[in-house]
Amino acid sequence: MPIRSLAFSPDSELLVTASDDGHMKIYHVQNATLVGTLSGHGSWVLHVAFSPDNAHFVSSSSDKTVKIWESSSRQCIHTFVEHTDQVWCAKFNSNGSRLVSAADDRTIHIYECPV
DSSP, rough: OEEEEEEOTSSSSSSEEEEEEEEEEEEEEETTEEEEEEEEOSSSSEEEETTTSSEEEEEEETSSSEEEEEEEEEEEEEEEOOSOOOEEEEEOOTTTTEEEEEETOOOOEEEEOOO
């Protein structure tokens, strides 16, 4: 399955990948081991990015959603559904208090981070 996006955690200990099968995989970099496979999107995962504190990461998808995941539990803790077309990217701001996303619906959304 093609990988659409990948991101190192700020401490470089984890690597998360996003794939066309709707899954994300988290790897422990030093050991080169798969830590977990996450699902929750209904279609291709197009982008992933970590929060500045390593505690969370964000994913965006062609299912029109943006999701926040907890790095330690690997659970989705919030889903944003404001876009009306596939979401190509999402990213935390420098202190992790906000997220921004951009989609094929020609909009950019800025969210207050709920965590």
